[in-house]
Amino acid sequence: EADIYQTPRYLVIGTGKKITLECSQTMGHDKMYWYQQDPGMELHLIHYSYGVNSTEKGDLSSESTVSRIRTEHFPLTLESARPSHTSQYLCASSGPPGMDFGSGTRLTVV
Amino acid sequence: QQPVQSPQAVILREGEDAVINCSSSKALYSVHWYRQKHGEAPVFLMILLKGGEQKGHEKISASFNEKKQQSSLYLTASQLSYSGTYFCGTEGGDYKLSFGAGTTVTVRA
Numbered sequence: 001e002a003d004i005y006q007t008p009r010y011l012v013i014g015t016g017k018k019i020t021l022e023c024s025q026t027m028g029h030d031k032m033y034w035y036q037q038d039p040g041m042e043l044h045l046i047h048y049s050y051g052v053n054s055t056e057k058g059d060l061s062s063e064s065t066v067s068r069i070r071t072e073h074f075p076l077t078l079e080s081a082r083p084s085h086t087s088q089y090l091c092a093s094s095g096p097p098g099m100d101f102g103s104g105t106r107l108t109v110v
Numbered sequence: 111q112q113p114v115q116s117p118q119a120v121i122l123r124e125g126e127d128a129v130i131n132c133s134s135s136k137a138l139y140s141v142h143w144y145r146q147k148h149g150e151a152p153v154f155l156m157i158l159l160k161g162g163e164q165k166g167h168e169k170i171s172a173s174f175n176e177k178k179q180q181s182s183l184y185l186t187a188s189q190l191s192y193s194g195t196y197f198c199g200t201e202g203g204d205y206k207l208s209f210g211a212g213t214t215v216t217v218r219a
Contacts, residue, residue, distance in 0.1 A: 031205055042112075043152070043197060043209040050205040059112055059208050090151060098142055098154035099199070099207065 003027055006091050006102035013081055013109055021076045021105045023091030031094040032074040036060060036087050037104075043090070049074060081109040111135055113200045115210035122188045122217045130183040130213045132198035139203035141174050141181040146212075147194040155183075155196075185215065193217045 003026040013019055025032065030051045035043040035058075045058030049068040063085070064078050074093075078085055086109050091102045113134045120128050132141065140159050144152040158174035158181060169186040181200075185192055195212045 033207060035209075040195075042211040045206065045208050048206055056206065058206065094207065098157050099144070099152075100154065101151035103151055 004091065004093055004100050004102040006089075006105050008105060009103060010106050011108070013107070015082055015109055017081050019078050019081055019107070021089055021091075021107070023074045023076070023102060024072050025074075025093040025100070026072060027093060027095055027100070028071060029093035029095040030071065032068070033092045033094065033099070034058075034064075034066060034074070034076050035090045035092065036062070037090055038087050047076065081107075083109045085109050112208045113198055113210040115196075115198055115213050117213060118211070119214040120216070122185075122192075122215065124190060124217060124219055125187050128185045128188065128215065130185070130196050130198075130215075132181045132183070132200070132210055134179045134200045134202075136179065136200075136202050138174075138176065138179050138200050140201045141172075142199035142201070142207065143172055143181075143183050144197045144199065144209075145192075145194045146197065152197060188215075188217045190217050190219060 007022045034047045037043050044060035046062040047066040049055045088104045088106045090104045092099045116131045143155040146152040172183045174181045195214045197209045197212045199207045199209045201207045
């Protein structure tokens with residue numbers, strides 16, 4: 001059973017606002033990931049981390065930033081939200097054997 | 111760099127077989143396979159490691175050709191529950207797991 005939690009589940013926010021999407025896991029996994037996915041479309045890797053104080057950019061250029069101060073916590077921050085940021089954001093952690101995904105945050109920027 | 115999946119979509123009748131292919135332009139350490147149903151998060155099916163053997167999950171199995179940097183997922187005697195979008199994810203030993211565009215599988219009674 002996966003123990004990875006994302007909050008909020010849904011978020012509607014105005015343009016220019018700063019937001020933080022929360023992601024936590026209780027499995028002690030070192031590797032964590034953020035993916036962006038529009039409905040019915042592919043998963044785009046935007047950030048990943050292989051341990052505390054390590055963060056890397058993914059395949060898709062993103063204006064978001066991440067931090068990894070604790071093993072269990074991997075928040076994603078948008079300093080100034082724009083309508084182009086409207087999407088679903090999926091957090092995942094990876095440990096043997098594979099990757100567990102959270103339920104996602106569906107973000108709408110108006 | 112993201113892997114390339116084919117076909118984009120496949121329609122099956124219950125009991126039929128299908129193959130989904132995944133290829134990468136970079137050397138691979140592992141290949142992951144996931145299935146995502148509409149409105150849900152992807153669910154892990156199996157992982158194939160460099161130097162490892164073919165894996166299986168119920169009537170779903172996969173192979174990994176390290177030299178060709180390719181993997182294939184085999185759906186055998188498909189069931190209605192197999193419907194969904196299948197994603198392959200590839201990792202080159204740098205912890206970066208990138209996914210292909212997905213293959214939508216529809217199984218009809």
